[in-house]
Amino acid sequence: MAAPKTKSESCLDKAYRLLAGRPHSVFEMREKLAFRSYEKFEIDETIAILLEAGHLNDSIYCRSYAGARIKRMRLGPGRIKTDLKRKGFDESLINETLSELFPDDDGEMCVALEAAEKKLRSFHNDIDEKVMKHKLYDHLTRRGFSAEIARRVALDRFETVLAGVSKLYG
Numbered sequence: 001m002a003a004p005k006t007k008s009e010s011c012l013d014k015a016y017r018l019l020a021g022r023p024h025s026v027f028e029m030r031e032k033l034a035f036r037s038y039e040k041f042e043i044d045e046t047i048a049i050l051l052e053a054g055h056l057n058d059s060i061y062c063r064s065y066a067g068a069r070i071k072r073m074r075l076g077p078g079r080i081k082t083d084l085k086r087k088g089f090d091e092s093l094i095n096e097t098l099s100e101l102f103p104d105d106d107g108e109m110c111v112a113l114e115a116a117e118k119k120l121r122s123f124h125n126d127i128d129e130k131v132m133k134h135k136l137y138d139h140l141t142r143r144g145f146s147a148e149i150a151r152r153v154a155l156d157r158f159e160t161v162l163a164g165v166s167k168l169y170g
Helices: 007-021 026-035 040-053 058-073 077-086 091-101 105-121 129-142 147-156 158-169
Strands: none
Touching (some): 007 026, 026 040, 058 077, 105 158, 129 147, 129 158
């Protein structure tokens, strides 16, 4: 018969079960283990083991999470930064990640144009163009794009985006 598990082994097992579902930041793992009433020393020991084994890596997870948010949800840097802060990532890691993913305004502009095309598909044809532009601007700023990029897409590039949507769904 196997010996009963110590509380530290139980904590490590729980951490592995959490990681089997999806990656976690160190902050998230600490929060989840603390929520399950493990002691601080057990959590610290577990985190140290996971870091040493390479199962927790904030830098890799931060980049992959941010990249997925851009690809799947077409979010801008402002919204991604907020989401990453919520996950407990270090401010310097967040800034480094965002500067890699959005090296210049062109990267942000490309994602904003994709988000705008997707949003325009949901508008009804009977909406006034001015209202459409305003709604598009609001949508882009809520998605985390800078006010300047949102303005350029909603006003300056509106016809281009609308033509692209019309070509696809016209």
